[in-house]
Structure formats: C-alpha cells, structure tokens
Amino acid sequence: MYFESVRPRIPIVGEVPGSLTTPMTPDEFRRHGHALVDWVAEYLAHPERYAVLSRVEPGAITAALPAEAPDLGESFEALFADFERVLVPGLTHWNQPGFMAYFASTASAPGILAELLSAALNQQAMLWRTSPAATELESVTLGWLQRLLGLPDAFSGVIYDTASISTLHALACARERAVPGVRVEGLVGRALPRMRVYASAQAHSSVDKGVMLLGLGQNGLAHVPVDDAFCMRPDALRDAIARDRASGVQPLAVVATLGTTATTSVDPVAAIAEICDAEGLWLHVDAAYAGAAAMLPEQRAHFAGWERADSVVVNPHKWLFTPFDLSAFYTRHPALLRAAFSLVPDYLRTADTEQSRNLMDTGIQLGRRFRALKLWAVLRHFGADGLRDRLAGHIALAQMFADWIDATPGWTRVAPVPFSVVCFRATPADVPDDGLDAFNERIVEAVNATGEVFLSHTRLNGQTVIRLAIGHEGTTAAHVTRAWTLLRETAAGRGTT
Amino acid sequence: MYFESVRPRIPIVGEVPGSLTTPMTPDEFRRHGHALVDWVAEYLAHPERYAVLSRVEPGAITAALPAEAPDLGESFEALFADFERVLVPGLTHWNQPGFMAYFASTASAPGILAELLSAALNQQAMLWRTSPAATELESVTLGWLQRLLGLPDAFSGVIYDTASISTLHALACARERAVPGVRVEGLVGRALPRMRVYASAQAHSSVDKGVMLLGLGQNGLAHVPVDDAFCMRPDALRDAIARDRASGVQPLAVVATLGTTATTSVDPVAAIAEICDAEGLWLHVDAAYAGAAAMLPEQRAHFAGWERADSVVVNPHKWLFTPFDLSAFYTRHPALLRAAFSLVPDYLRTADTEQSRNLMDTGIQLGRRFRALKLWAVLRHFGADGLRDRLAGHIALAQMFADWIDATPGWTRVAPVPFSVVCFRATPADVPDDGLDAFNERIVEAVNATGEVFLSHTRLNGQTVIRLAIGHEGTTAAHVTRAWTLLRETAAGRGTT
16 A cells, blocks of 8 residues: 555655655755855855856747756756856846946845745744744844834834835725725725826836736826926925816825935925825835935935835845845834735634734735845844945945046936936037937947946936946945946947947 | 045955944855754754744744844854744744644755755846846746646746735736726726626635735625535536626636635636636636646646636645745736736836846736746756655645544544645544534644644634645655644543643
8 A cells, every 4th residue: 555655754855655756865955055055155255257247148048958847856966057057147146246237236145044044944924823933023123124214113014025015015005095995895886086196207117016906007196297306396296186186086195205216316205295194195105225224314314204104115125235035014004904904714713813913914915934034134243333334335335436427528427316326328529419328328238248247227308327326235446446447448439348 | 535445345245334344254154054054954854853833922032032133243153043042932843744734835955955046146037137047947947837737838937926926916817808998097987897706615815815906895706605525616606607797797707726725625627617718707726735736647637627727826835845935827818917017117128128028027026036946946856756756645645644534433524635635623422513613623722732743723614623734845654643643642631632
C-alpha cells in the first residue's frame, strides 16, 4: 500500500512517497546559502562589473531558457549557473550606485538579511494568531516611523505592498465615507450624483488607476492645473470644486502629492487641507517618495499641513533603504478602513478575532508577508540619525548637481530641487528649439549606453527633460560627478558618444 | 562646504556626508549572512524546538520592544538577538511540518535561496527595461507552469501577490467587458442595470471584497447554494441567473472554485462553463489552493472544464513550495486586461514601451517584485516529477487520515477529500448533539496547545468542524499519526489534555 512506504521525515524537506529527487539537506542548504551570501557581498561591492541599464535585446532571455520545466530536478549549482549566465545580463541594476533613474532606491544590507529570514519563516499574517510577531512588529515599526516623520498620534498605520495599493485604499475609504451603503449597495443603478477626485496634473498614475478600479471612471478624476513650479494651484482646486458642485457633481477626495513623480514638486498641502476641511473632502497625501525627508528638521517645512490629512502614504522601499516592496499607509480613520474591508469568514473566526488586530481586516489582500521585519532591521541598524544623515547627503548631492547645471551655459534646470531629484535639459545655443527634444533623448540614450549610470527622462510642458535621481545608499559625489562628465561629453559630441 | 566632505564610496553602503553609523562592510555582510543561513538551516531541521502555534499573549511582543526607533544605529548582532528573544516566540510556524491549519504551505529551500537573491537585486519590473530578466522570466515560468497544469496555450499569465488581487483583476476584466466605457465613465450616475457576480456559498471572501471594491456592492454578489458535497449546484446557478435577468439585473461573471477554502470542494466547472457560454458570462476559476494538483494525471478529472474559463488563479505559494507571496493569474483576454489597466505616464514612456510587454500595464500595482525567480528555482530544483510526487504524497497522507476517521467510532468525516484537506468532527456517543460544537472547539484548542501540531476549524452547516490540511513539504505519516493520536487522546480526556 502507498502509505506504508512513507518514511520518517528527514531534515528540511522531508521525504514524501516515491520522491524522485533528492531533497536539499541542511548541509547543502548551508553550502548554497553561504555561496549566495558571498555572491551578494561581491555583487554589492563591485558595481563597476555591471552595466546599470541592461543591454539585452527583447526576447534574448526567453530564447536562452528551456521551453519547458524539467521533469527531473536539477542541482542548485545548475540553476545558479543559469542565473549568472542568462539572468544577470538581463538585470537593470536598481541596487547599484550608478542607478539614478525614476526614484533611485536601496535594498540595504540589513534589509536584505531580514528578507532572508522573512522568506524562511514564510509568515502569513492574516490573523494575529497566524503571526503575532508580524502583526505586532508592523504596529511597532510603523509607530516608530510615524513619530520620526512627525505625524500625529491620531494616525494609525498599515503596511501594504505598493503605493498604488495604499492610494487605492485611501480612495476606497473616501468612497466609503461619502457614499452611504456603498459596501452593500455598490454604485450601480442608484440615484447617485457623479463624483470627483482631485489631484494635480503631476500626480501619480496610481490615482487614475484607483479611480478606475473603484468604478468612478477616469472622468471621476480631475487633474488640477499646476503653477510654474509644478505644484497644485489651490485657487484652481477651489474653482474645480465649485464648478463641480454647481453642475451637481459630488466632490469626494483630494490627493495632494509631496514629491511628485516627474519633478518632486510639493503641493501646498496646508492650503489644500484648508479647502478639504471647508468642503468636507477626504485628503490623501501621496508622499511615497519624499515622505522619508520629513525625518529631517530642515525639510519639515515642505510637509506643513500633511498632519491634517485623512491618509498619508510613505514608501520605505523608495527612499528609506528598505528592499522592495513595503508601502506604509497611515490614516486617521482605521475604523472606516475596517468598515470598508473587514469580512471574517467562518474558517478564520477565532476568539482572538475579537480581541486583537487582524491585518486581513485592513485591506483587499487577505494574505500579508512579514514585511515589517525589514523595516525594523533598517530602522535599528541605521538608527534615526544614520538615516537622516544619508537623506541629507542625497539632498546635498542633488543640490550640488543642480548648482552645476545652473552655472553651466548650454544647460537649463527646469524645476526646483526640493529633495534629491534634478530635472534639466541640454540647451546648447547651436541646437534649434525644435531639435532639443531629440537632442536630449539622444543624450540620455548615449549616457545610459555607457553602462556607468542610468538616467531617465520625462516630459514637462511638452518638452523632453532629463532626470537625475539620487537615492541609492552607495551613490556619492564621485558618481554624480561622473554622470555630469558623461552628460557634458555626450552633449559636446552632439548626442552620441 | 558640505559637499567637500563627500568621500569616495566604500563597498556596500557607501559613505554619505556626516555618516554617524558605520556602514556594513562586505566582510560583515558575509559574516552576518552566513550566520543567518546557518540559523535558517537549523530552524528548518529542528521543528521540534518550536510550538507550531505561537503561545505569546496579545501585546507581549509590543511590550518587549522599545517604544521608539534608536537614534544611533545598532549592531546587527543586537538586532538579531532581539529577533530570537522577542520575535521568534511570536511566530506561528507556517514553515514547519506540524502546521496543518488553513492551507499548509512551504517555503522550500530553493525558494528561500531565490528570495535572498531577489531581495539583494531589488528589481522593480514595471517596464521591460527596468528588469528584462524579471519580465521575461515571469512569462517563461508561467508558461512552464501553464503546460504542467494542462491549461491551453490560449491563456496568458501574470504574477500578482495574492489570489485576492488575482480575483480582483478577473472581476475587473469582467466589468470592463460587460460595461461599455466603464474605464472612462465609471459606474456612477449612469443608466446601468444592477449587475451580479455568482459564486458558491463556499467561495472565498476575496470574491466579496473584489465585488465591494469594484463598486458592485455585496448585493452584487449572489452566493449560489451548494450540494451535500459543498459544490456549487449548476441548476441553482441557472435559476439565479434566470431570476436576475427576469428582474432586470445583468449577470456579469461566475467564480467557480476548484478546492474551496473550507472543504476543498470542487465546483462542477464543466457544467458551469456551459452556462457561462450560453449566458455570455465571464468565468473565473479560483484554483488558488488546488490548482497545483492539476499537475497530476490522476487528479486531472477534477479540473475538467477549467480550460474553458476566461481566467484562472493558481497560487504557487499555497501548494507549490514557493515562499509567500506569488499568485499566478491566467487569462484568455490579455488585451482586455491591458485595456482595463494600462496607463503609461510620460516619465515611463520609452521606445520599448511599444515593443515589449511591460508588467505595469497588466494590473493595479505599478511596481512588481522579482517574484518569478523563486518559482523558477522551485520548478527547476524539484522538477515536474519531484513536484508531482510530493503532491501525490500529500493527497495520500490526507486519504490515510480520512480512512482513520471513517474507521473510528466517535469520529465523523463531514466532507469528501478530493485533495489534501480533511474536514471532520469528534462525535462521541456520550456528548449530546448540542454540546458537540463546544466539544470540538475544546479539542482543537487543546491539541494546538501541545505545540506539536496546529489545526484550524471552520463551520459547515452550522456546525463546528476540525480541518487537517497537508501541504508542508516536511509533513510525513509520522506527523499525521501524531496529530491523530493527540486528537484521540484529547477527545478521550474530554477536550482537555
């Protein structure tokens, strides 16, 4: 009989009937694990070995991998050899100091080590009892972060995966508060007015996606005009709300951004909070990138007013040295969040369901990884002062680069630099205006093709703009200097190196 | 001047101006990493050292941790000491063979090692160019899995974090197809009929949450009655649809579950697919747990008809030895998924945006971790045969336990056992019917209090039922036998050990 062949468990994987592959023994796990740790140490210590932006052609990785999974198990060595041979050339190196595209981020050493533990423990913190450690550490670390950021005690935090999901929950809370019975009755076939969410024309696309998913439609989002510094104009917001009210549209929420994605512009959140108060609107503050800077006393002025928000998102995986993904969501209305999302099926109903906080009640995802562990490791290993120093260093580097742009003929800075991102373009006198977009695109491509740094671009006021973003822990003046040299050499060579 | 103090980069963390804490050097990273790898090896090899269900009291972990983040950075040793002292007692040990609650799962050795690499590489695969390796490996591994599962080539896969998010996307696609212009116009203030999604009374709560989030309301979900085996009744589904159509409600989608959460019952998906075809409804198959079993030829009959679905979710983090989180979503309508979710802001528009697949276009989350790496490592290291053997072994163990229940007076099995979960209750002759719920609750509590195993319970037909779920790679006949001994001893001692 089948069951009679079941043998006693052997460590790590245990044998199951008829196992065709040899399970990994503890000694093998140690050997492979040590080898990987050594590989990671070398990887982080020697960024010069890698082109920051991957050079593979589309489809090359797919072509280099077998078309089907193997029938028989393969050694970890074989797998790791393919990782190095096929996959590493297909990496764009987010965790290297030459990465200055988008928002540069860092998987720091303590964060990486914490993720190793997280993976091994495989916690699923849907209920307090399914992981008291993950559940309580989440509250503790979010409390630490909250006070470092200067957010009042009235806020309560939850960890999600991404800012897209945090903002989605913020807008779902706004809808829950504004539309009686929406949880049960929904939006369809009811005599409801059209509704509107307001965000600046520079707000993140996740606001659009959230509004679409929630059934409000893209027309349910108004993109409020910005001023010359790409900040939301409170007067334009007030006008948009008034126009909507006059035409029977119900204003729902405002998303103010502290550190927009293109230019890191700072919406005037104090003025916006005034309007939200007066109008009874939910105020969500998207500080996914720049929020970390609120730890710096000298930066706190940018955040004046965010303490009046209904919800705030700050992403430690962006500028707080925490491996991706970890988004910190704070709201003044945790009961409303639970009202929008709590559903306790029978198979999860326990005595402690009533006593303790259960993370499954606070969002769309039932399952939750043990994400708090990496944030805890980062906050403790660096310490608040260590984090502040690094953030201040990044801002200083960006300011240094901005000063160079400002001081150099043929280069133009196109937005203020409140944090660690500089938006600029090459504007040589001998390139006609209508050729500048293509010229700047060629510069970015050529600089990225060197493999030494990776910059991204965006469009502002209809023009192509280059972005240099400081955020990797290892980025120093030497890297920024090198990026500047490459940019100038490329521009002097007229867009090709 | 501030910048003049910027010193050359030192490995791993690099110095930033005025750094107060010493960054972790490569040698320190190696030392701590090796120590953690050794800890994990010991952790997995010696489950007997841990009570499976945590014994901490609510609040104890919070109380044992400092109230605030430290100002000065702490050594990794100090942090790890607190991990062992404070956090480990607060773990419920999902990655141990005595875990037989909910759906047992496994973070296998190759999966854990892959997650270490993932954390260090910190890939963010929003665009192909931001991680060609993560983008292409996702397609390759999902293709491998798709063919192992026997899903036709017409399906196309995406990796999300959880089945909750996969099912949300399935329902969003159904809404996109059924409601013209919903992306732009939304659901509010339009002359739309009420809409309905259908799922069995045993379907997962994520269907409810998805419907709520999408603005359809809980009333927009009909819970179709089940038969004696807890499977959706196609006749009842047909009736519910007819009643809705007669009263002007627009049917939208059906969620059929292969392996429901309470009993792992199998909805008759072929019959349901017929109805969906005839009615023009989106068919989403939730096979989050049981889908892995489709790899076994002898199990394939349970899945007959799922190849006709519009979308399917299978969670490798449930029963495919992959560390949490990784949910595989397949749909026949990838263009519709992109139509519902694609938004390309200027700062992400590149030449390859047009040529290549960009994962950000396929869902609500802009950012994507390098999740494919762990699935790739699992599929290669175990091989298809190795995975099939383990799954067959789990099913055999569950069948063995079910046979014991069936053969033993005073115990009653309350549902069929198609996969690796057994639902049963103690029904001793001398306990009155109205005392059986409390009796079974006491048994579960007492058995869990031993720390040797962790079982969960649910309610079926208004009665408390015990669940024993096999799914951890290390669980063998010895563990199942021990669980059975504890259950019988506890019942004989009348619910307290």
